[in-house]
Amino acid sequence: MGDGNSAYGKKKFKRSRSHFADRITADGRDGWPVTEGRYRLVACRACPWASRAVISRRLLGLEDALSMGIVDPIQDDRSWRFTLDADGRDPVLGIRFLSEAYDARETGYPGGVSVPAIVDVPSGQLVTNDFQQITLDLATEWTALHREGAPDLYPERLRDEIDDVMHGVYEDLNNGVYRAGFATNQKDYEEACTAVFHRLEWLSKRLAGQRYLVGDTITEADIRLFTTLVRFDPVYHGHFKCNRWKLAEDPVLWAYVRDLFQTPGFGDTVDFDHIKRHYYEVHTGINPTGIVPLGPELAGWLSAHGREELGGHPFGDGTPPGPVRPGEEVPASGRP
Known part of the structure; x- marks a missing residue:
C-alpha cells in the first residue's frame, strides 16, 4: 500500500516497485510451490491493494489453503502491527510486526513494509509483496x-482486454488518487485530479451498457476497480x-459499486471503520489533527x-x- 510501498515528500508521488x-x-x-496450508496472507482491510487479495481469496474459496492474518489499520514507526490479535501476536506466525517476516527474508532491508504480503509459515520468511501479481x-x-x-x-480469452483496462484504471485512478492526495504543488495535484475524473467518466460510459468491466462476469x-471505488467517498473525495x-x-x-458490494465476497470483506481511521489518522502530513x-x-x-437488468x-x-x-x-463497527 501507499504507506509502505511508495515515496512521498516534496517530489512528485511515486509508487515503488515491489522488492x-x-x-x-x-x-x-521460484522455489515456492503452491501447497495447501504452507503460506499466510497478511492484509490490512484499510488498504486497497491488500483488499484485492482478500476478495480474490474469498471468491476462489482459498480459505483452507491460504490462511489470513489482519493487521491493525493504524501503523506506528515499526509499520504494520498484529495488535488486533491476542497478546499482540499473529497466532500462526507468532510475530508482533510484519517487519519481522521481512527481516527473516532479508536482514536490514531498507525499503518499506507493505501489504499484501504472503509469508512462508515454516520459515517465517516473506515470500512476496508484489500486489499486482499476487491476485x-x-x-x-x-x-x-x-x-x-x-x-x-482471469479468463485466458479476455486477458489482453482485462490487462488493457486495468492498466488505464491503475495509472489514472488506483494510483491517481494517491498522486492527487500526496501532491505538494498545485500543478501536480491538478494533473492527477483531472486524470482521476477523466477515468471515472470513461468508466461511467463503459459501464452504462454492461454490468461488468470486461465480459459478462466478474x-x-x-x-481492482472496486477496491478504489468503495473508498472514494469515505476518503478520497x-x-x-x-x-x-x-x-x-x-x-x-x-x-x-453497490452491485459488487452486495455480491458475496466483496462487501463482506470491507471494513469502513478501518478504512477511515487508517487514512485520516496515519496520513498526518495531510490531516495533522487526526480527526x-x-x-x-x-x-x-x-x-x-438495478444492475441485474443489464444481464x-x-x-x-x-x-457464489x-x-x-x-x-x-x-x-459491526465497519459495516453499513
Missing part, C-alpha cells in the same frame, strides 16, 4: 485448490481532495441498484462463495 517479487506457482519454479497467481496458479464452483477471474478488472463530484452523484458508477469524519452515511450501500452472471457457470468464515467477519 520481493517471487511467485508462488503450481510448478514451484493473478491466486486466480491462475492456485487452481488445484480452488473451491468447487470458483469463478475464472473478473480481476472489477476487483475529502482526504485526497478528489472532490469534483462524489461517486454517489454518478448514477452508473454508484449502482455498479476522523463522521460521514458519509453507509446505509445506501445496501439499497437496490451478466457474476460467477459465470460457477457459484459460502458464508464468511468464523473469525474473518468484519466487525
